[in-house]
Amino acid sequence: MTRQAQRKDVPNKRIVKQQHVRALLNETINELRRIEPITAKDHIDKARVLGYLSDIIMRNISEHELEKQxxxxxxxVENLQNRSNSDSSNNWSDFND
Incomplete structure (x- = not known):
């Protein structure tokens, strides 16, 4: 694709969370979709980049879901351990009487 001049009106974004990555990728994908390819090579390059970025965002979403799970x-597990510890301490108190 043809090179474009750097836009000075685009603010810098701080990326510290997965949500920030997803937002930036979504924004980038949408901006790229708006660019009209000129040559056949541009079409191929655009498709390749869109596929690559889409793959990254899907992995990011998948990793986020796994982290939540x-x-x-x-x-x-902590709740079960706490319940088990609570039950076992109650049982021991019965033996001390």
């Missing part, structure tokens, strides 16, 4: 499982 792991956190949920951790909480469930």
């Amino acid at each position: 792991v956190e949920l499982l951790k909480k469930q």
Whole structure:
């Protein structure tokens, strides 16, 4: 694709969370979709970049979902351990009487 001049009206964005990455990728994908390819090579390049960026965003979403599931499982395990510890301490108190 033809090179374009750097836009000075685009603010810098701080990326510190996965949400920021997804937002930037979404914005980039949408901007790229608005560019009209001139040559056949431009069409191919555009399709390649869109596919690549789409793959990255889908992996990001998948990783985020896995992280949420792991956190949920951790909480469930902690709850089970706490319940088990509570039950076992109650049982021992019965033997001390």
